[in-house]
Amino acid sequence: EVQLVESGGGSVQPGGSLRLSCTASGFTFSNHAMNWFRQTLGKGPEWVSYISAGGGTRYSDSVRGRFTVSRDNVKNTLYLQMNSLKPEDTAVYSCAPNGISPPVRGQGTQVTVSS
Numbered sequence: 727e728v729q730l731v732e733s734g735g736g737s738v739q740p741g742g743s744l745r746l747s748c749t750a751s752g753f754t755f756s757n758h759a760m761n762w763f764r765q766t767l768g769k770g771p772e773w774v775s776y777i778s779a780g781g782g783t784r785y786s787d788s789v790r791g792r793f794t795v796s797r798d799n800v801k802n803t804l805y806l807q808m809n810s811l812k813p814e815d816t817a818v819y820s821c822a823p824n825g826i827s828p829p830v831r832g833q834g835t836q837v838t839v840s841s
Contacts (some may be wrong), residue, residue, distance in 0.1 A: 735835030748821035
């Protein structure tokens with residue numbers, strides 16, 4: 727069974743930083759590209775970031791230059807370092823692998839950016 731468990735969320739002031747983690751099991755993590763998504767109440771999921779199996783990265787325009795995605799294939803863990811956080815970054819952040827059928831995403835971790 728594929729399992730994805732996100733952690734590291736919390737409340738932070740604008741300009742602050744958080745590091746999210748996503749621990750994966752039930753599939754060969756190192757073989758799959760991974761994505762971060764975020765979602766706010768009443769809206770559909772927004773894609774945030776992607777990392778390939780080989781470590782290539784891509785970011786949405788809204789987070790490029792502030793967020794950094796990385797992975798540890800020994801620990802089966804995906805990370806998202808979030809710096810210079812803004813109130814509009816407030817959302818539930820979740821991770822999802824590419825190439826898994828049916829598609830699966832973790833439950834997510836809440837990030838709140840507020841003064």
